[in-house]
Amino acid sequence: xxxxxxxxxxxxxxxxxxxxxxxxxYGIKGKFHLPRKNRRWHxxxxxYAADFQMLGNNDxxxxxxxxxxxxxxxxxxxxKLMFIRQxxxxxxxxxxxxxxxxxxxxxxxxxxxxxxxxxxSGDGTTPIPSFxxxxxxxKLHWGHKQKYWTSFSGFDRFFMGSxxxxxxxxxTAGIKGLLGGDYNYHKLDLSISQRFSTPFGYMIYKIxxxxxxxxxxxxxxxxxxxxxxxxxxxxxxxxxxxxxxVSDAYGALWVDYHFD
Numbered sequence: 054x055x056x057x058x059x060x061x062x063x064x065x066x067x068x069x070x071x072x073x074x075x076x077x078x079y080g081i082k083g084k085f086h087l088p089r090k091n092r093r094w095h096x097x098x099x100x101y102a103a104d105f106q107m108l109g110n111n112d113x114x115x116x117x118x119x120x121x122x123x124x125x126x127x128x129x130x131x132x133k134l135m136f137i138r139q140x141x142x143x144x145x146x147x148x149x150x151x152x153x154x155x156x157x158x159x160x161x162x163x164x165x166x167x168x169x170x171x172x173x174s175g176d177g178t179t180p181i182p183s184f185x186x187x188x189x190x191x192k193l194h195w196g197h198k199q200k201y202w203t204s205f206s207g208f209d210r211f212f213m214g215s216x217x218x219x220x221x222x223x224x225t226a227g228i229k230g231l232l233g234g235d236y237n238y239h240k241l242d243l244s245i246s247q248r249f250s251t252p253f254g255y256m257i258y259k260i261x262x263x264x265x266x267x268x269x270x271x272x273x274x275x276x277x278x279x280x281x282x283x284x285x286x287x288x289x290x291x292x293x294x295x296x297x298x299v300s301d302a303y304g305a306l307w308v309d310y311h312f313d
Contacts, residue, residue, distance in 0.1 A: 100142075165182050
């Protein structure tokens with residue numbers, strides 16, 4: 054839907070059918086602008102989907118995984134995809150310029166894929182067809198006097214730079230027993246980034262780190278983003294394949310220098 058229907062509510066959905074696996078894939082998503090003051094961002098998001106996904110950090114993806122250009126230019130085999138059924142509810146709010154929070158609940162069910170990823174029980178010997186996770190996630194974002202611009206639809210936004218470092222913090226709690234969740238675990242992720250001018254061009258750096266506590270299966274660990282496409286992706290490791298490495302603890306430093 055577009056602004057012509059409503060500038061307060063956006064509804065989107067899709068459906069696809071696979072002729073080889075004879076399965077439907079689908080998704081529906083709703084975004085709702087909540088009452089706000091001083092035009093501060095205030096939004097509720099609801100989503101449900103059942104589809105194949107390629108796990109990884111998608112923050113820097115140039116194209117969606119199923120984009121036709123990405124499919125043609127990428128060498129990722131179908132065995133690196135997972136079939137996931139998931140539901141999501143998230144609440145976002147800007148508290149003042151440059152600082153916002155997002156809290157949400159996500160339920161996911163991961164399925165074994167024929168000729169692809171297989172799951173086993175804790176002893177590593179008994180195959181299992183699926184497992185379930187229930188997560189509560191809190192994200193905090195701070196950028197000193199940071200501004201943003203919105204998409205044409207008015208329901209997505211893109212952040213601009215800040216004079217001081219930009220900080221993102223995420224805490225995720227997996228809750229066993231909640232809506233069938235199979236695991237208890239905790240995740241902490243921290244990112245600090247900044248762009249600043251130099252006598253010759255400008256520099257962008259990003260420091261990232263995280264740690265997972267508790268027992269979590271490998272699809273829930275940090276999946277480091279590889280790049281098997283011919284397109285450059287500034288957020289991916291160019292000499293690494295998709296799903297080549299996962300970690301329960303990680304640290305990373307990225308530096309980009311542009312001489313103009």
